[in-house]
Amino acid sequence: MRILLVSQMYPGPEDPDLGIFVANLERELAARGHEIARAVIDRRHGGRLRHFELLRDARRSARRFRPDVVYAHFLVPAGLAAALATRAPLVVTAHGQDVRNVGSIPGVRAATRYVIRRSAAIVAVSQWLRRSLEEAVPDAIGRIEVVDCGVDLERFAPRDAADARSQLGFDGNGTSFLCLGALSERKNVLRLARAFERRGEGSLTFVGDGPLREALEGRPGIHLAGRVPHEAVPVWIAFTTSSFALGVAAKAHGLHWGEITLMSALVYAGPAQFAVLEALGAGKPGLQILFATLLLNLRFLPMSATLAPYFRWAKGMRLFLAAHLVSPSSFILTHLHVQKEKSSPDSPVQAEILNEEGKYLDYYFGVSTTCFVVWVAGTAFGYWAALAVPPAFNEGLRFVLPGYFACIFALEIREWFLRLVCLISLFVAVPTAVLSPEWGWLVTSLVVATCIWGVERWMQRAS
Amino acid sequence: MDATRVLIVVGMGLVTYLSRVAPQLLMPGRSFPAALDRYLRYLSYSLVVSVISVSLFLSRARFETEAAPQRSFALVAAIVVALLTRSSLIGMFAGTALVLALSWVR
Numbered sequence: 001m002r003i004l005l006v007s008q009m010y011p012g013p014e015d016p017d018l019g020i021f022v023a024n025l026e027r028e029l030a031a032r033g034h035e036i037a038r039a040v041i042d043r044r045h046g047g048r049l050r051h052f053e054l055l056r057d058a059r060r061s062a063r064r065f066r067p068d069v070v071y072a073h074f075l076v077p078a079g080l081a082a083a084l085a086t087r088a089p090l091v092v093t094a095h096g097q098d099v100r101n102v103g104s105i106p107g108v109r110a111a112t113r114y115v116i117r118r119s120a121a122i123v124a125v126s127q128w129l130r131r132s133l134e135e136a137v138p139d140a141i142g143r144i145e146v147v148d149c150g151v152d153l154e155r156f157a158p159r160d161a162a163d164a165r166s167q168l169g170f171d172g173n174g175t176s177f178l179c180l181g182a183l184s185e186r187k188n189v190l191r192l193a194r195a196f197e198r199r200g201e202g203s204l205t206f207v208g209d210g211p212l213r214e215a216l217e218g219r220p221g222i223h224l225a226g227r228v229p230h231e232a233v234p235v236w237i238a239f240t241t242s243s244f245a246l247g248v249a250a251k252a253h254g255l256h257w258g259e260i261t262l263m264s265a266l267v268y269a270g271p272a273q274f275a276v277l278e279a280l281g282a283g284k285p286g287l288q289i290l291f292a293t294l295l296l297n298l299r300f301l302p303m304s305a306t307l308a309p310y311f312r313w314a315k316g317m318r319l320f321l322a323a324h325l326v327s328p329s330s331f332i333l334t335h336l337h338v339q340k341e342k343s344s345p346d347s348p349v350q351a352e353i354l355n356e357e358g359k360y361l362d363y364y365f366g367v368s369t370t371c372f373v374v375w376v377a378g379t380a381f382g383y384w385a386a387l388a389v390p391p392a393f394n395e396g397l398r399f400v401l402p403g404y405f406a407c408i409f410a411l412e413i414r415e416w417f418l419r420l421v422c423l424i425s426l427f428v429a430v431p432t433a434v435l436s437p438e439w440g441w442l443v444t445s446l447v448v449a450t451c452i453w454g455v456e457r458w459m460q461r462a463s
Numbered sequence: 464m465d466a467t468r469v470l471i472v473v474g475m476g477l478v479t480y481l482s483r484v485a486p487q488l489l490m491p492g493r494s495f496p497a498a499l500d501r502y503l504r505y506l507s508y509s510l511v512v513s514v515i516s517v518s519l520f521l522s523r524a525r526f527e528t529e530a531a532p533q534r535s536f537a538l539v540a541a542i543v544v545a546l547l548t549r550s551s552l553i554g555m556f557a558g559t560a561l562v563l564a565l566s567w568v569r
Contacts, residue, residue, distance in 0.1 A: 245555070256464045259472060266476025271507060275514040276475065286471045292510065293475045297482045299507045302500040305486035323484040395530075396563040399537060400555065402515040403562075406538055407545035407554035409512070421505045422512045429513035430520050441513040449506040457498065 003029060004067035005038040006058045006082040008051065008074055012042025021149045022073045037065040039081070051077040058085035072115075074098045076108050079115035089120035094133050094144075096125070097186070102136040109137070116140045123147050174202030183210030183224075190215060193222055242270050242404065243375045247382020249274065249401035252394060253281030257383050264379040268327065268372060272296040274401055288438050295442070303331040310334070310360045322364065327375075330368035334360065421452045530566070537562035 005026055009019025022040070030036050039057035041050045058081045062070065071091045072082035075098040083090055092115055101108045116122060116137050122144045124130040130144045177196060181187045189212055196204040197219065205223040206216060216224060243264065250260035255277065267273055275296055276289045304326050314322045386397060413419055425448050432440035519534050520527060527534075541558025545551050 255468070258464045259468050262469065263472045263475065266472060267479050269479055271511045272475070272479065275510055278514070278518045280468055280471065286467070286474065289471055290474050290478055294478045294482065296507050296510050297479045299503045300479070300482045301486055301503065304483050308486050311487055319487065320484075323487055324480060326483045392567070393563060395566040396559045399519070399534065399559050399562045402519050403538065403541045403558040404551060404555040405511055406515055407541055407551035407558075409508070410542040410545055410554075411549065411551055413508075418505065418508055421509050425509040425512040426516045429516040430526065433513075433517045433521055434526060441517050442510075445506065445509040445513045449502065449509040453502045453505050456501075 002035045002037070002065060002068045004058070004061055004065055004070045004082070004086065004088070005029075005036055005040065006054070006070060006072040006078045006085070007038075008041045008054055008078050010038070010040035010042045015042065015044050018042065018044060019073070025073070025149070037061050037067065039085070051081070054078065055081040055084060058082055062086035062088070069120075075115050076101065076111045079119070080111050083115050083118040090115075090118055091121045091123065092116075092119045093123040093125065093147075094129055095149075096129060099129055099133050099136055102133075113137050113139055116143075119143075121145065125149050175199075176202055177204040178207065179204065180207045182208050183212040183216060185212065193219060196222065243378025244382035244385070245401045245404050246270065246273055246277075247379040247384070248386040248389075248397055249277055250379070251383050251386035251389075252397035252400075253277045255281055257380065260383055261376060261380045264376045267293070268324065268375060269293075269297055269300075270375075271405075274405065277401075285438060288442065292442055295446070300326055303328070307331060307334060307364065310364055314361060318361075318365075322361070322368075325365075325368035325372050327368065327371055330364060330371055334364045334367060417452055417456050421448055424448050424452070533565035534562055537565065 005022070007019060007022045009022060011018050011020050011023050019040075026036055026038065039054060039061045041054055043050075046053075054077060058070075062085045067086060067088045069091060070082045070086050070088045071093075072079040073093045073095060075092060075094050079090070079092040079098075082092070098112070102112050103109055116139045122133075122140055124133055124144050124146050125148050127146055130146050133144060134141045179189065179192060181189075183189050183206060187210075189206065189210075193204065193216055196202075203221050203223060213224060216222060246264070247260060259280075260273075263273055272293045275292055279289050279292070304323065307322075307326060311319060311322050389397060409422060413422065425445060428448065429441045429444050432444040434440070436443070519538065520531050537558045540561050541554045543554075544557040545554025548554065
């Protein structure tokens with residue numbers, strides 16, 4: 001189906017967080033095979049004049065694209081622009097503020113009523129909003145479907161919260177509160193700040209920006225992290241659990257608190273640290289542990305090679321640190337950030353970008369340093385928490401990290417060859433480890449990975 | 464802290480640092496071969512899954528016959544819950560709760 005998307009909020013180069021939910025919706029529609037064209041406003045500045053631009057763009061797009069359906073996110077002005085732009089069936093979503101504007105801004109009630117009458121389908125993002133819209137515009141009664149904006153559960157799956165804590169500068173004392181959203185009156189951030197101050201402990205971090213920033217600055221215990229790129233938020237929220245689980249597992253394997261914390265600081269590589277816990281706890285040969293670490297951490301080679309051009313500006317200690325802080329999180333975030341800037345229509349030409357890569361190094365340091373601090377602190381905290389667990393729970397402690405990794409793999413692995421690698425390794429590792437306790441599982445992994453990789457290469461060549 | 468373990472940890476740090484810094488020193492400006500990238504990906508997954516298997520079912524090179532069925536069951540349950548809820552954390556908690564409950568019942 002050909003769908004014309006009309007919205008006055010859409011992420012742009014200057015405002016990457018603006019109407020991100022509309023972009024997500026568009027992505028999901030495209031993933032289902034629909035053809036999408038869009039007429040959107042992707043910046044906050046520009047005043048009311050932007051709404052006339054939206055109408056003009058919507059008309060042009062409708063003429064060129066000839067949509068089967070026009071979808072407007074927000075009643076007015078997006079719904080109005082969509083209704084005036086084309087005769088295609090109109091689907092409109094009421095998001096919140098557009099309903100509150102009815103009756104508070106002159107002319108909006110009449111415009112909203114027109115949009116409602118013109119619509120083939122009306123969506124509200126909550127039951128409360130459906131009732132509010134029906135009260136404000138009775139023509140909508142009985143015609144509204146409630147469909148919330150949803151959450152991208154892959155993007156916002158719990159991962160390492162410790163990462164988030166360190167990146168936001170949490171010091172680990174007391175309860176840490178996090179508020180994500182615009183610093184505006186409508187989001188009630190001042191009341192939240194006052195409630196936090198009355199509590200008298202912990203820290204409160206606001207991630208976002210807005211007109212109330214000054215009113216929130218300088219308050220004790222309150223940190224302002226500013227506006228952040230949308231893609232970094234889930235990593236912040238997610239980085240906690242792995243490091244915590246690693247600390248718990250280290251305790252279960254009989255390691256000392258200092259040993260696992262030192263390991264997190266020096267090795268800073270989750271899978272490798274996890275892999276050697278059992279061997280280290282059981283007193284297996286150092287050579288075996290180092291070999292396993294080397295094999296597992298060879299995955300840093302391609303990451304580091306990709307990031308190498310940004311490290312050209314780093315000298316001495318900065319280069320040492322830049323290399324040490326390479327992790328999947330910092331690699332992916334930096335790589336995506338650079339790719340995004342390079343693909344932006346307003347981006348300078350390639351040669352100019354290459355001259356600016358010092359700034360990407362700063363971005364990399366910002367992301368990676370916070371990840372590192374959270375990882376180390378999260379491990380220590382996990383170990384400390386495990387100390388309070390009675391012996392009757394040891395069986396559970398032992399399960400935590402293998403169970404966590406197994407769940408992550410089950411959710412993340414989509415490729416059949418990789419699934420095959422994991423399944424075969426799961427079943428073959430135990431018998432080979434019984435046959436050769438020191439080297440069995442290592443050799444198994446090498447053989448399984450090599451065989452499947454070889455088969456894949458052979459099939460690629462054959463096809 | 465055990466001195467041998469600390470030495471091993473320091474060695475692990477050095478080995479890991481080598482794999483991080485080598486591309487900076489040896490191949491600046493050159494891309495990594497895609498086929499090798501893929502092989503390393505397979506290798507790292509295989510290693511971690513092997514460790515999951517070994518750490519769940521073996522204790523000092525001995526197969527834990529009594530505990531293996533309940534741990535297997537908990538592992539499968541954790542994966543199913545994770546897939547249903549799209550959350551690895553919830554899956555892990557479900558599996559941990561189940562393995563605990565089964566160990567107490569046993």
